[in-house]
Structures are given as structure tokens and as C-alpha cells.
Amino acid sequence: MADDKTSAKLILNGEEYDLPIQSPTLGPDVIDIRKLYGQAGVFTYDPGFTSTASCDSTITFIDGEKGELLHRGYPIEQLAEKSHYLEVCYLLLYGELPSAAQLEDFEDRVTKHTMLHEQLHFLFRGFRRDAPPMAIMVGVVGALSAFYHDSTDVNDPWQREVASVRMIAKMPTIAAMAYKYTIGQPFIYPRNELDYASNFLRMCFAVPSEDYEVNPILSRAMDRIFTLHADHEQNASTSTVRLASSSGANPFACIAAGIACLWGPAHGGANQACLEMLREIGTVDRIPEYIARAKDKNDPFRLMGFGHRVYKNFDPRATVMKQSADEVLDLMGIDDNPTLQVAKELERQALDDPYFAEKKLFPNVDFYSGIILEAMGFPTSMFTAIFAVSRTVGWISQWKEMIADPQLKIGRPRQLYVGASLRDYVDIENR
Ligand code: CMC
DSSP states (O other): OOTTSSEEEEEETTEEEEEEEEOOSSSOOEEOOTTHHHHHSOOOOOGGGSSOOOOOOSSEEEETTTTEEEETTEEHHHHHHHOOHHHHHHHHHHSSOOOHHHHHHHHHHHHTTOSOOTTHHHHHHTSOTTOOHHHHHHHHHHHGGGTOGGGOOTTOHHHHHHHHHHHHHHHHHHHHHHHHHHTTOOOOOOOTTSOHHHHHHHHHHOOTTSOOOOOHHHHHHHHHHHHHTSOOSSOHHHHHHHHHHTTTOOHHHHHHHHHHHHTSTTTTTHHHHHHHHHHHHOSGGGHHHHHHHHHOTTSOOOOTTBOOSSOSSOOHHHHHHHHHHHHHHHHTTOOOOHHHHHHHHHHHHHHHSHHHHHTTOOBOTHHHHHHHHHHHTOOGGGHHHHHHHHHHHHHHHHHHHHHTOTTOOOOOOOOOOOSOOSOOOOOGGGO
């Protein structure tokens, strides 16, 4: 690096290149290599983006070494304790905590957009009854672009605003309908007098034949799960949304792309995979066997809900989620949950093991969330769909930020080509 810290020096084939350094408000400095190819004719190589910033952003900051997660500067622990999901949505979308009037207006706008176009019911009915809810979510959210034409023009700020509110509002309805469809129960319409989390629980668990009272303990826990998953800066699904949107594609299609990315077990699918793993382990005496498998390089098995690309100390969301799991099970009078016992003992044994300590592997947000969701009555197949509901505001906020950025460019990574060099076509009879 050059001494003045305004630029870094690259020496390549005897030539010197000065690369500007940009300083963030928080986090490490960034070497700006945008002109590198034009000046030096080389690319940089960083599969998995382990050292590459793909954008600038003002929304979320993570310090992986400290185990810190801030939304617009506010620590996630404070937001989880003192705020609630729709207020966090406002904060992520608009940059500041709302006044009482602003919050009331925002909640009103979200509440008034929770219904789905009735024709969409036929789209649901085209799926097999045993379709995974995430498969339905990808399809239905993508299909919203065929129903809400008046909010697909990404160049119109008003349409972007309407699309944002629509997606935050409709995502719980879509997830709940996906669930109802797979269990063969009638769809339950949203109720405007309920808050966001209570409405979601009601749409999932009510039936038309009897009244349904939302349990406030479960509603609070649901809201906290939504809050803890609301945004996580440039993770794989958010980067997918940004890349898809960089071509100018409509927001519904881009969020469907984010949902598809979230589905994988290395990302949002980990909550389902984690609970399935805990159930498979079953009893604490089998834990050493699974820890040994996770450490065995010849076994593809990993401890699900463990490890994170960015957190190398602890995941602050996991700490809150663990407390929540204890609270919810306690308040529900479940004090002998075998899955929770296996989870706690697995965490203890893994944290004592040098393999996990050396690789800085800690429980992540998904380690305990499945236990709460299961206690609420959700099947594992709904876990990732619930993550998608929560993360929608993060995707939308990052999308809005990107579209409004005058520096917006289509995302187009380069490659290190290692295939065949130029060769002549060989006719089929001569191969
Ligand atoms: N169990 C056992 N070993 C692990 C695990 C694990 N869960 N995670 C990482 N490792 C090992 C890995 O084998 C590698 O070892 P080595 O250096 O000897 O090759 C080392 O730790 C680094 O792993 P990596 O795969 O290079 O790290 P990454 O940053 O690319 O992957 C991760 C991060 C989250 C994909 C990974 O830790 C993982 O697969 N965890 C399990 C899935 C999971 O819980 N995902 C949810 C993430 S949090 C919610 C979300 O953001 O969606």
C-alpha cells in the first residue's frame, strides 16, 4: 500500500499502478479496482466474493470479528428487544426510525396491501398438493409481475414504492397460502385488525369452521423471528436480487430470484436442514458420532446451523434466537423438548472441540430458529418460506438503494478461463 493510504500500489511486469482506496464509515478500507483492467489489462480473481465488495450501501453493517450486526447503525439486539418487525422494515427501507405518525401510515399501507389478486388462487391450484412451499413461493412471487403491471416500471420511483409495500404485505399471505394448499385446507384471508405476525399465524393456523385466537407469546416470537432475519447486507440471496435487478428486470421477478437462492441448504435452507439433523441425532449420546462426521474430510456432512462466511466470533442473531427458544418453550410449558436438549448439548460439545474453535465455527441464526418454529406448529418445509417472508424487506431495501444509485451498472463478473484454446471444428464422421 502507498504510505498516504489514499491509494494502493500494484507493480505488474515492471509497471506501477495506483489504485484508489475508499474508506467506509465502518469496516475495512476498500481498494477500488474498477479501472484496473483498462489500465493494466488484468482481472482480479475472487470466487465466492470472499474479499470483494460488490457495491456501496448504507443499510446494514456486520463486523464478523466482533459479532456485531447493525441496521442503519442500530444494533440488532436493541431492535429485537425494543422494536418490532414493521418498524424495522421502515428503518431498512427509509433509513431512519419512524415517528409515531410515520409508523402508523406505513403500517396502514402494508395492511391494506395484504390481499392477493383473486385470480392467483388458480395459480396455486396448478401445483401438486405435495409441492414444497418454497417451490410455490418462487413461482407465485415471480407471477406477481403478471398481476401488478402498474408497479413494474423500475424507473418510476412511485412504482418502486408501491411494489415495495406490495411485496412486504403480500409475502406472508403467499407463504400462508402455500402452507394451506399443501395440507389441503382452505385459504384464510388476511385480517386488517391484526398486526403483521399475528395475521401470518392466523392465515397459517385458522380454519373457517371455528374462531382462532392468536397466542400473544407466539405472535411476539414470530415477530422476533421476522426481525432477526430482516436483512443481512450482501448475502447470497441479496446479491442475487441485486444482480438480477441490475439488468432492469421487474422487482417481482428479482425477488423470486432471491427466494430461489435462499432455498439452498448453505443459506436459508439451513433452518430446515438443521432441525432435520437435530431430529436425526435424536438423543444426546449420539452427538459425538455426528461431530466426528462433521470433522471428517471424507464425509460431506456438516453441522447445519453452524458456521458463517462473515461471523467469526458469534452470530448475534443466534444469541437472541436461543433466548427466544428458551422463552417460548418455557411459556408454552414445554420443558423437556428433546430437540432443544440435543441442540444445547451439540452446541456445548462443538464449542469445546478444537476443530470448531480453530475454524471459528459458531451456531448461526438457523441453529435455534427451527426449534421455535416447530413449537409453534410449523412443519420443517415451511421454515425457509418463513425466512423468505422475513428477508423480503432486506431484498427490497437493497434493490431500492441500487436502482436509485446513479452509478448503477449491469452486474457482469469476469472469469479466469481454463478451457480449451482455439481449435477447428471436426466433422462428426472424423471424431
Ligand atoms: N460443519 C463442519 N465444518 C464446517 C462447517 C460446518 N457447518 N462450516 C464450515 N466448515 C469448515 C469447512 O469444511 C472448511 O474447512 P477447511 O478449511 O478444512 O476446508 C472451513 O470450515 C471453512 O468453511 P467454508 O465452507 O470455506 O466457509 P464458507 O464461508 O464458504 O461457508 C457456510 C459458510 C455458512 C456456507 C458454512 O459454514 C456452512 O455450510 N454451514 C452450514 C450451513 C448453514 O448453517 N448455513 C446457514 C448460514 S446462516 C443463515 C444464512 O445466512 O442463510
